[in-house]
Amino acid sequence: MTASAPDSAQFYPAAPTGLTRPGIISAVVVAVATAVAVTLGHPWFAAFFLVGVVGVFVNALFVKRAVEVVAASEDPRKSILAVNSALRLGAITVLALVAAILVRPDGLGAMFGLAIGQVILVLNTVIPVMKGLRKQP
Numbered sequence: 001m002t003a004s005a006p007d008s009a010q011f012y013p014a015a016p017t018g019l020t021r022p023g024i025i026s027a028v029v030v031a032v033a034t035a036v037a038v039t040l041g042h043p044w045f046a047a048f049f050l051v052g053v054v055g056v057f058v059n060a061l062f063v064k065r066a067v068e069v070v071a072a073s074e075d076p077r078k079s080i081l082a083v084n085s086a087l088r089l090g091a092i093t094v095l096a097l098v099a100a101i102l103v104r105p106d107g108l109g110a111m112f113g114l115a116i117g118q119v120i121l122v123l124n125t126v127i128p129v130m131k132g133l134r135k136q137p
Contacts, residue, residue, distance in 0.1 A: 017064065019057060022124040026053050026117055033116075037109070044106035048099055052113020055092050060121055062088060 030053055034046035066084050070076050096114055099107040 017125075019060060022120045023057065025120050025124070026057070029053070029116060029120065030113075033109075033112075042106050042109075044103065045109040048103070048107055048109030049113040049116075050109075051099075052096060052110040052115075053117040054113075055096070055110075056114055056117030056121060059088060059092060 030046075030050050033049050034043075037043060037046040037049070063085065066081055070078075070081050092114065096110040099110040101107065
């Protein structure tokens, strides 16, 4: 394992924060999931799946806004951001669980939509950063 020289500056590639690319990927995944669900006779699964994916993107927009607000404050505190995120994720999870329980089995689409949407957002951020880190000398 090699370490950088003590006098060299660390460089971390910028993480992409745009939602256009993950939005396009998610639209394709939702279209495929809808085609499969409708073919199998579960159109409501597709509807809940779409709601789950949209919930992830709405959450991502709220995260960006919360980070901007906290960063712009005179005394930025991580605890405010942590509580905000925990409450928002808790609410989204509870709503998806309620849908999954009340509208069985099609309500599980909301949970799958949340999971797949989150994976798409995370991979959209992680893969370019990892590629940038590998290119470093």
